[in-house]
Amino acid sequence: MQQQNYILKEHLDLNSITPLYKQIANIFHQKINNGTIKVGDQLPAELVLCKDLELSRSTLRKAFNELEQEGRIVRKRGVGTIVCEPKLSRNLNTLYNFSSEMLNLGITPSSDVLSFETIKPEPYVAGKLNISEDMDVYKIRRLRKGNSKPLLLEEVYIPTIYLPHLSREDLGDSLYALISQYTGTFPSEATETYEAIILSEKKAKLLECPPNTPAFRIKRVSKNSNNDIFEYSIIIAPGNRNRYEITLYQKNTTYQNTYRQII
Numbered sequence: 040m041q042q043q044n045y046i047l048k049e050h051l052d053l054n055s056i057t058p059l060y061k062q063i064a065n066i067f068h069q070k071i072n073n074g075t076i077k078v079g080d081q082l083p084a085e086l087v088l089c090k091d092l093e094l095s096r097s098t099l100r101k102a103f104n105e106l107e108q109e110g111r112i113v114r115k116r117g118v119g120t121i122v123c124e125p126k127l128s129r130n131l132n133t134l135y136n137f138s139s140e141m142l143n144l145g146i147t148p149s150s151d152v153l154s155f156e157t158i159k160p161e162p163y164v165a166g167k168l169n170i171s172e173d174m175d176v177y178k179i180r181r182l183r184k185g186n187s188k189p190l191l192l193e194e195v196y197i198p199t200i201y202l203p204h205l206s207r208e209d210l211g212d213s214l215y216a217l218i219s220q221y222t223g224t225f226p227s228e229a230t231e232t233y234e235a236i237i238l239s240e241k242k243a244k245l246l247e248c249p250p251n252t253p254a255f256r257i258k259r260v261s262k263n264s265n266n267d268i269f270e271y272s273i274i275i276a277p278g279n280r281n282r283y284e285i286t287l288y289q290k291n292t293t294y295q296n297t298y299r300q301i302i
Contacts, residue, residue, distance in 0.1 A: 051092065059094065063102035071111060071122055072145070082112065082120040110282060129283050134229055137183050137191065138213035146185040152210045153180040153245075157199060164196050167260055167271040175199040179210060182245055189246045192275040201269050214270075224263040231259045238277065246277050253278040 050066055051059065070076040082088075085103070089096050103120065106112045113123050129135055141148035160168065160176045168176070176196050183191040199205070201218050209217060219225045234256045243250045254277045261270040 060098050060101035060105070063092075063094075063099065064105045067102070067106055068111065076122055078122050078124045080122045081118070082122065084119065124280065129281070134226060136213065136215050136226070138216070141185050147187075149184045149187065150211050151182040151184065152207055153182060155179050155207045155210060160196060164271060167268070168196060168198060169268045170198055177202070177205060179214075181210060188280075190276070190280055192242060192246055193272055194274075195270060195272040197270050218263070218269060222263070224265050224267075224269075226261055226269075227264045227266075228262040229259055231257055233257055233283075236275075238275070242275055246275070246280075248277050248279065255281065255283075 051062055053059075055062065057065075067076070071078075076082075083091075085096060085099055088094070089099055092099070103112065103114075107114065110123055112120050114120050129140070138148045156178050157175050158178050160170070160172060160174070162172060164176065165172045165174070170176075176198055179193075179195040179197070181193050181195070182189055183193060195214065197205075197214065197218075202209075202214075202221055205217070215226050236254050236256045238246065238248055238250065238252045238254050240250045242254075243252055246252075248254075254275055257272075257274040257276060259270070259272045259274065260268060261272075263269050
């Protein structure tokens with residue numbers, strides 16, 4: 040760990056416009072990502088790092104606070120600061136594509152195809168897709184991975200008209216990219232609902248999580264640029280590997296009038 044401290048100090052730039060706390064957080068990010076510091080490793084105590092790096096405790100604490108908020112470390116009373124398994128972070132204000140997001144994060148996406156079949160949809164699924172029950176639909180179950188680590192379990196329903204010649208071999212790639220190439224349209228809108236669940240033993244085993252791990256169940260209806268519904272999916276996202284961020288906006292509320300009414 041001393042060698043890590045030395046390298047960290049060597050890369051601090053006192054003349055940079057980037058604040059020192061941000062530099063420290065970025066370097067820890069880099070070392071965690073490249074495996075120099077591994078998940079489960081204990082970081083040196085704050086006082087030790089402050090002395091080695093000749094920094095104030097407030098600067099180091101600010102860096103650690105940022106890493107903790109991002110889910111890269113956790114502080115445990117009586118134990119210290121531990122490196123966590125990184126979580127897949129997603130902003131809910133933008134349309135999301137798993138493969139693209141993974142690549143943007145420098146993570147290699149992959150998929151294990153659990154099942155692939157052509158079916159007649161159940162009434163509930165047909166309703167979500169806004170199609171008749173006698174239309175053919177692909178039912179696809181995949182385990183989505185980042186750097187070979189299971190992150191999501193998904194069940195996807197897509198009318199076959201959008202990809203008439205889809206094969207099992209195609210399912211390792213992005214379905215959105217395949218649909219865009221074939222139809223000339225692109226995903227433009229999605230509606231999602233989130234529910235808190237507990238993983239069953241079977242799902243936990245697939246996701247390599249302990250049984251009864253808290254998770255999100257996400258139901259998604261996606262539209263393309265022609266405003267047609269082309270996908271209904273159910274996604275299971277373990278809480279210990281995924282986090283979500285929402286930006287809230289204030290509506291035009293007249294607080295002055297409300298205040299007068301209260302008085």
